Amino acid sequence: MLGLPFFRRGRSPHAFDRDDRFAILTASIHRLPAGFGSSDAWLLAQRLAPENATAASAAHDDPTERPPVTGKTRVIVCAQPADCSRLAAEIAWFAPALAIARLPDWETLPYDSLSPHQDLVSERLSALYRLQGRKLDVLLVAASTAAHRLAPPSWLASRTFQFSQGMKLDEAALKAQLTLAGYEHVEQVLRPGEYTVRGGLIDLFPMGSPLPYRLDLFDDELDSLRTFDPDTQRSLYPVKAVKLLPGREFPLDEAARSAFRGRWRERFDGDPSRVALYRDIGNGVTASGIEYYLPLFFDETATLFDYLPEDAEIILHGDVQGQLQAFRADARQRFDFIGHDAERPALTPDELFLSPEQFFVRSQAFAR
Incomplete structure (x- = not known):
């Protein structure tokens, strides 16, 4: 009313x-x-x-x-x-x-x-x-x-992907895709936004997921997907598909970093090379x-x-x-x-x- x-x-x-x-x-x-x-x-x-x-x-x-x-x-x-x-x-x-x-x-x-x-x-x-x-x-x-x-x-829609059991998957392309999405390569996956590759196994903790996933590759085919416990690293139960959201709320690929620097120079006066945050973005580092x-x-x-x-x-x-x-x-x-x-x-x-x-x-x- x-x-x-x-x-x-x-x-x-x-x-x-x-x-x-x-x-x-x-x-x-x-x-x-x-x-x-x-x-x-x-x-x-x-x-x-x-x-x-x-x-x-x-x-x-x-x-x-x-x-x-x-x-x-x-x-x-x-x-x-x-x-x-x-x-x-x-x-x-x-x-x-x-x-x-x-x-x-x-x-x-x-x-x-x-x-x-x-x-x-x-x-x-x-x-x-x-x-x-x-x-x-x-x-x-x-x-x-x-x-x-x-x-x-x-x-957000353009940076969201899905992997499903049985699909063809190139390991090098997947690593590049994860890096582009803002995921961090680590020794052991413990928190959202991390992944690691060990032979034909890929451990991945997608953003927005309550549990990480273990992707098992057979040659170039995704043979199985399972959740696992990040504390014990033990597999839990199988799933049919995994949704991959971006690792951050902003892009950090080369094109995005270049656009950021250009807009910074348009927006702020002074020498940007003296600003640590500006230099970090140029080097792909999130300050x-x-x-x-x-x-x-x-x-x-x-x-x-x-x-x-x-x-x-x-x-x-x-x-x-x-x-x-x-x-x-x-x-x-x-x-x-x-x-x-x-x-x-x-x-x-x-x-x-x-x-x-x-x-x-x-x-x-x-x-x-």
Whole structure:
């Protein structure tokens, strides 16, 4: 139901302030206040779960491959990041048939010279891939995370591959493909984004996968695929196919590095050869905090809204408006403090994040 902005006594009804604009922008979007205990999760589960869903729908070894059952994607934007994890677990308990995922935060502050943990990047790429492919019933995301600009959906789709049992596979070509996708060659595979080759065996931990895989080659044919335990290195159970997502949220091939350097020279003044981060990218090294230069890897960045199916629905949980405004103020303050360092210049908040107004304008297309 559409709401009307609140007019203060003594003001002209045409004299809108920022709060009035937000009231209009959010009027048609479902809003759910933070509840007591698990009441909010129960209400969401009752609203989102289809009546004919059964517990059998939830029987799947890998929850990241659970098929959707509602035919429609709902995105729950939480004001508090902690509510994303809580709601994901509790909604899954109340409605186990739903295909649910989180889009986790990088867990870094704006303009940090730290990079997110590889497990977080893995979970993010998996969520975006499933979201783009209409393979989710529910996505949970923090408001500040939803404001980040992202790699274009077309890039993620073009860098995702699949291997299946019985296909022809050239070992040298596979190694080149893994390197191009951003995977790291290691002695022993332990975490997402790593691979190793030992004779005819290839151990591979795809991004977005809960377990690594062991590929057994017979000549140039993929003879078998099995999961294995990264701690014991023992094989677990066979699978028919393996999905390979990119190893990072940005490309690092020669063309991408060249484009990055070109855009850096256009964007920043001074001698770029004096900047360690610029030199690292030229050498194919991912410097810590490179994620806050993501727009320099692409002609255009995307946002979470570009990954949503046209019939998706957005639900706001808690004071999303206030959280977006606080995040914007923090990003601006940090940019003003550290953004003009000649040895590590920074992109503006507008280049990296959606403003609160932009977020709610884009949300209007998904208000149901």
